[in-house]
Amino acid sequence: MSFASLRFGALGLNILGICLLAYALSGPRPPGRRWVNLGPVESESPLRIGHQVQLLVDNEVLCDFQHVRRVMGPVRKHPQNPVLQADQPWERNATVMGGLQPATAMYDDSDGLYKLWYTILQPQTFGGSGVAYATSRDGVHWSKPNLGLIEFAGEKGTNLCRLEPFGALVRGLRLVQDPRPRPSERRYLGIGVWPKHEDGTWFGGWLGVARSSDGTTWRHMGGGVREGSGGGFPACLWDESLQRYVLFHRQLTEIALPEQRKRYIVRQDSVDLQSWSPRRTVFNPLNPVWPEVESMNVFRHEGVFFGLANTLETRERGEMEIHLVISRDGYRWEEPFPDRAFIPRGPQGDFDDMLVYWAQPILRGDRMHFYYGGARYSHGYPHEPVVDDGTSLALLPHQKGRYDPRPNRIGLATLLRDRFAGLRADEPVGAFLTRPLLVEGDMLYVNAAVDRELRVEIVNPVGEVFDAGPKDDWAGHYISAREEVFPGFSRADCEAVTGDGLNLPVRWKAGSIGKFKGRDVRLRFLGRMATVYAFVIK
Template identity: 30%
Template sequence: MPLTKHFTTASLRGVGTILATILLTAAACSGESPKDRLPQLHLAVDKSYGKPPHTVKLQATLSPVPLDLRQHPLLSWYEDQTNASCVEADGAALHMEGNAAKMIQLDYTVTPNTVLSFDFQCIQQGEIHAIGFDNDRDLDIASAQRMFVLHGTEGWGIANNVYRQYQPRQGDDGWVHYRIPVGRYYQGTFKYLAFMNDHDVPTPTANSRFRNVSLVETGEQPEGPQIRWDLGDEQSATDAWAVSHTYERPGLYVIRATVTHQGKHIASHKVNVRVKHPPDVRRTLFLDDRAIQKTTGVQRVVHRALKHPGNPILVGDQPWDAYRPQVYGTVQFDAQRNVFRMWYLAIPSHVLSPDPEPFVGGFKRIGHTTLVGYAESQDGYRWVKPKLGILSFNGSKANGLVNLGRDNSEGVSIIHQPQDPDPLRRYKAIFWEHRVEPTTAPTGRETLSTDPRGDGMWVSFSADGLHWNDFSGNPVIPQGSDTGQCVLYDADLKQYVLYSRLGVGRRISRSVSRDFLTWSQPQLVFAADGGDPPGTEVYGGGFSRYEGYYIGTPWMFYRGTNQRIDVQLIHSRDGIHWQRTAGRERILPNGPEGAWDSGIIFTACQPVVLDDRILIYYSAFQGDHHGHPERDWEESKRYYRGGIGVATLRRDGWVSLDLVYGGGEIVTHPLLVPPATADDDTPRLLLNTNAFTGDVRVTIQTPDGAPVPGFENSNNLHGDFLRGEVTWPRGRTLAELVGRRIQLRIRGRLARVYSFWFE
């Protein structure tokens, strides 16, 4: 069978990027059956060398051969009344009409890594359109726990199903692609793959089409030196790919890709990738052993953020936030205006309050409605609430409220993109909008909002962060997330990433979008596990990109024990697979009994990284989650009003590797010495270290461990350095080593090492 190999390079003007793509595929020969088709492998190497950080990214995606449904006889199950089903497109598609239910026998073992991939089309909606695994041909409770409902008028199927969002795009002829990680929902060996087109009416007209159905086992590809792997390796029952790379000389890598089909090697390709600047110029942190070959006499320590002595720095002292200000919201530093900006959840009252329910924007709201308050600060510690004159509260616009959403805009997360070519979209917000009717009757005039848009996740846009325009097509996700949302822009993926609790209960899900309007199906990415106390849940969290990592500050809710919430530290390389950092240490613990933050703590969706500080803004209150309804209004105010505080870490201060009293050392994996990023053409090695009571020194050695002559022992660093430059005797500099593969051997005693980097 002929095999085509395609390789192209293209220069993308303005972003300093060269894209190299390999496509390995079989020629589409006329008359070939699906079982003869070969898989496709797309391998993309993206080399970015504009402004630092310089990166090399390798992406690989396998498109496995879909199931040939002609090789699997269609079996009826449940109420297959109309029996109007057929296989189309040379075995690649199943068409179902009326009230139909079909199965094919696969005898497939669903593992934690199993992904079900397919396209779905529906022209006429019925009651249930679904797909899933089963072990018999009866419809029972077990069936409901395994079927993923994609569309339909009836509520049925697997719990927490986030895939019931059939929304075809214009121009796609109604087809929507699904990629369901079945192994995250259930596992085991199953006899059948089942399809349902349920329309139990006298004259059923519903229809469903499923095509390109495939089962893929996904696995994480380990990171190789000098290359960040963006996607894991994949294999199906018949197809697999493998990618490797080797370093040839400074600036040159060789990428090799192979594809196998039914156990046989069918294709391979090699391409040289030239890189102007090596990729290792980001700061290297020690959240995990990503950069480390070995350590001796070293302890990894998670550092608790230092709470500001003046906390809380913002309290509910205005009518619109009198009950509670809370950072189910966003804090940013605006470098253009040199000011800190805060958008926070403002709650004016409470169900126990004797005060009348407020009017907001002319409409009546519940007392504990969730509004969006705004505050500013020159230093990040002393805040003011300017009177914005935007939204009326009890008949007056002299307040600090911005107008986001319809009734209850909860958990607003805002990003600022000054480079957006549309000036009206440079601020973007996403939040949970939901209607809660006031408990008291209207006052004789129309006092309830008549906005017809439904509940769910809404987005809004602004030129200045104050005057907002809600998207006319809201909700962009027809589900709610009863927590603080967290959205960020990943420049590597060129996507917006949303962390919330969409469809997963008190756990964390992830969804992505390229335009902030069309979002992927939420995917479960983080949850409590057996290492947590019984009954622990994840109430929400803050998430950000930091020096090549994703950093998370999950809010751990101890529902099964003391009903309190504190904050741990987690990290990830891809934003999907998360690790607890150095165990389950708390980066923000509850305060002592009776303190303002002794009960519950929530962080803002991202920290503020400014100069040599990391500022973590958080809201807290004294009461626990139980709420104690027996308390009266005055007690409730004392326990649950709380406020907003701030805690600080030094730059890169999430984790350190501590060198013990008797001496310790850290040996890195091999890395390249990059050219200088400054104008003096002499690269420098810098350490973020606290060696105030000890000392640190560095040996540069070859990848096989031999010291490089002249770089055996650096001059000692003694003191507390946020940017400690490593120097060597007799004026030796790293200019002599540019482009060489080296290892760093960091040695010392009684010192904390937070990070290192070249510049």
């Protein structure tokens, strides 16, 4: 044996002796306990939700659910649909060649008006299309004000918008969703605006940027980005967390089979609406029935990105309808109801029985308003296109140019606030449990439709790990865990929530959830014949 081996062997014995001495001096240990850690255990860090409404459109705030199913909120079409259609002299050719499409919409608190910009599809007069402006006090009955900006047949008494410095009709316009205060000359920001070439023709296929102080006279700002394959409708909004604009529109040329046209959604970012990041694919559904996304309007509500995807069926009838897609970051999107339309096509004979598309959302009071385009003709030219001769539907053999469609018109659909989707519990009972939440409010409110009853209990997010002792079917001790429902806040202590309301209060015998302000809790919802769409602590 070498000297080095003897030296390190002696060193090892010394270290072992020191360890044994330290163990002996540490005092007696309960047999079997040194290998496990018993006591309270936290499962995960709490979510800081503040006073923000928690929408149950996905599982972001949930950790478990049993005997519940996700259901779509009921979207209602207005009985007076269509609420806007071609009825002015400068819109007359649109009754044959295309009609009116919603371009963008908003509610303006400063003057108490619903405002709708719409596109007149009129190739014979405008060489393609033009943007007009309408206002309403109630969101149903619309007026087309005399702006005096664009001449038609020798008269300037039209509601057509003007684009400077070209002194021409605005073509292509979508409002940029940016709630930040801005100088008056940039009160409205628009994207998708076509600029003009020096020879007087348009730069088609370019998403230009424009600004306006009144929403009717616009000034081109330069910059922009190439629009997606075949055009479509872009959607642009300011992301406060990223401090940049995000743009959603169609892909450029990237298609798996170049000989077959395909549409899906990409994203680009910008800090100034002038220079844009490279395109990134964000939504391309693998849906055999609705395989393409013609366009997708995007808005953000209560921390969630919502996409109103114009999904297109391309194999048989060329139908289009709006599907709901959601995202938490604007990159990863999911479709909670891939086989069901959020805004469906109407029954045969209605103005929207073939195409429903490009819904413009406005939240006003307790309702979300969606102004959408509807038509009775096929999108594209499938083998047996469904066309409309103005009185009835008929199937014609494939022959391009045989369309005589009823024009595109604008309809209204509404949804009760925050009821995009909910969790439905049937009999005998269904339940879901939230992730740990930091309580920063005084009262818990639920947005729910309850036929029987709904109860909530408050659970300690810190579980208890303990030694359950020997078990008959287990050779030795078994380590188990248990939860604690806070005394006075169990399901038995909760006053039953009943009825249908957007802000139903939840109370317990021991008081309100405000007793836990500054602490972490889990909420367990238990329902019978009840649908919960959202909850908030405020």
